Amino acid sequence: MAEVAEFAAEPEASCDDLRSILSRVGEKWAPQVMGELDAAPRRFNELLRLVAPITPRMLTVTLRGLESDGLITRTVHPTVPPQVEYGLTRAGRKLFGILRTVASWTDENLPAVHSARAAYRAANG
């Protein structure tokens, strides 16, 4: 019981923790899914349409990944037919806000990025 966790008042996020989050939101469909859930809670087939052309499998994989990191919630309403609602957690909403700033950066630096890519391809392969 003498857990070290007791002393974790300062979380001291490791480099690995940062990386795991960056990889998570860097997954192919994660930003779009979070974007839809930021707009409103959604159901599975709703997301399937909104995030087209995602496949059922990849939507499941993406949702499970985000859920396992506490970024989204999955609520099962025991109705007939079954109804499952997904939504962002508070933490997920905050994180998505940061993704918006990355999007702004991308917006501002898009010309630079594209010309850098062109230049790189010209110089190398």
Next chain:
Amino acid sequence: MAEVAEFAAEPEASCDDLRSILSRVGEKWAPQVMGELDAAPRRFNELLRLVAPITPRMLTVTLRGLESDGLITRTVHPTVPPQVEYGLTRAGRKLFGILRTVASWTDENLPAVHSARAAYRAANG
């Protein structure tokens, strides 16, 4: 010469552009490498030591990727022995600033993330 690019006053970064950047900085070694370059310009073997236990190949791959997106510069000094310096571009520095806010988020939400992961593993596999 009637380029459509002329009308790109509003860059209108696509979802794919955002994703490409998120994936880039989500690459395994990218954040650490950018962190070292944010502190100071560095040389290849310097980075190799600082970002240990990265391998030469992965450092090259990471550097090339960041360079091709215009996030870092690669400067060759034609001395003997050869000397190559890497550094962040202005855009890269800004982006790394945003990564810091993600790190802050991670810091704040680390307990939530970890307990979510534990809960998820308990409920599922």
Next chain:
DNA sequence: CGGTATCCGTAGAGATACTG
């Protein structure tokens, strides 16, 4: 409706050894 199961191709990532 809300998913799983199975199969498969590609790209990411590492170990090790070698070079201009």
Next chain:
DNA sequence: CAGTATCTCTACGGATACCG
């Protein structure tokens, strides 16, 4: 010093079909 080359393994991502 600053990388490449080669090989290997895995994990990501997608297509298709099926299930409670």
